[in-house]
Amino acid sequence: MNIVVAIKHIPSIADDLPVKGNNVDFDSVDFVLNEFDEQSIEQAVLVKEAVGGTVIVIGVDMIGELDGVLHLALAKGADKAVKITGDDPAADSHMQANWLAEAIKGMSADIIFAGVQASNDLDGQIGPMIAAYLDMPYIGGVSSVEVAGNTATVNKEFASGFGAKYEVSLPMVVGVQTASKPPRYAPISKVRQVAQTMTIDKVAPTGDTSSGLSMKLMAPPVVTGHAEMIGGSSKEVAAKIVELLKSKGLV
């Protein structure tokens, strides 16, 4: 079974996002693996462990720092890593999906995993776009995948605990919400070992699709309200919260 995981390297939202011109100042932010891709990598490795095969992880190198992410994926059980040398921190989802689809074409993929969404999916997610470019069916919001022969059985989550089970003839693209088990931990020693012993294939980007959106403004949202902030030390904050809850009859 040829299993492919398409990942996104995205600006971290843990800190402030500085603006330059009408976009994020990509030189001043850290890039991290999209959180849903951690789930997607795990689900891919779980499928490989269940039915055999190889897992190829592929992503666009946005700022020349993708190796660390790929090494981590290899340490977690992926067999091969490929980076598309985009070196364009502003590459949108359409562009990345186009490049990824072109690179994946030659991999005879039976099943392709992608994170269901990313926080910078301004023009939509790469999963359904890769499916469209490769003419494969797509299901997103997936929380478990089982493969038997040429068929994948996937559970899709809607809301409030409701969902649906589907059977799909492979090949397909799966947008992973949650892996069927929490992502495994890879010890630093293993990541280091992988970094020393395994190579990452480099592919030049092919294709010139873009989102067709012109950016007019990127800025922190205009807020209509703001919390009344409680200042002071942690103890003072705690005392004020308890006082507030008492005044409202909540404790």
Place this chain on the structure above:
Amino acid sequence: MSNNNDIFVIIDHMDGKFSDVSFEMVGKAKELASTFGGQAVAVVVGGGVSANVFASDSTIHVDDAALSQFNPEAYGKVIEALVKDKSPRLIMFGWTATGMDLAAWLSARLGKPCAAYVKGMSVEGGALVMTCQVYGGKMSADVAPEGDMAIAAVLAGSFPAEAGQGSTAATQIASPVSLDGLKTKFVEAIKPAGGDVDITAQTKLVSIGRGIGSKDNVELAEELAQKLGATVSSSRPVVDAGWLPRTRQVGKSGLKVKPKLYLMLGISGAPEHLEGMKSAELIIAINTDKTAPIFNVAHYGATADLFEVAEAMLELL
């Protein structure tokens, strides 16, 4: 064909019920369509529903046995065929479990622009401008689509629902495209797992996010909740990490709650989470990140270490 100024609203529905975002989009589409000189067309794909409930200028209801349950492949084919036939100027989807499978897919199929996380829509100088809430709600992007057709994936709660409620009679049509030979087959519906406390029925919730750091630290939240007579709930990453069961998840892919108290420890407040709790009566948020979007929504907030605050509260209760 390219002069068509109609707006398609792809109606989001589940188990015969239309979600609020469907009405919100119809209301907004009416306003935009009148500016463009076109019509707001509600497009209902799927069976088992009476579609005469929208204030749209017209409603198309595509009914077929293969569409009775959501099937992204079948729904996608139907919507693509309708769009190619009618060439609307704008196609609106909800940024929902179903719309998220279709909007970007259709964009790539047609080679037309798509904006996701759409929170606002306006017309400036005759051109559509969409405001999108990206980067977990930390940034707002104004984008203008190029060309004669665009797709919008709209966040729930962005527009008033009342403007979309009405009684326009739907026109029933058969599927415009063959639905034979689908690769995707609906097998069965999955119902919510029972057996745990129902967080939607609780009056007080202590809700934890990624900031809780590890499974071991959940105990501190449990202890605080017990002292407050509350129940522990969480944002999605906590459940995805396996630290709490799925039954405790608040938000778009989890449950919608409206408690008297929603005490948030280490939740940044991404749009997906806000969808599930913004109607809570009293929202108090503790987060170390002073720019966390939750502070724009909470009634009270503190930039503080959640562990220190929780420990100190335990001593006082």
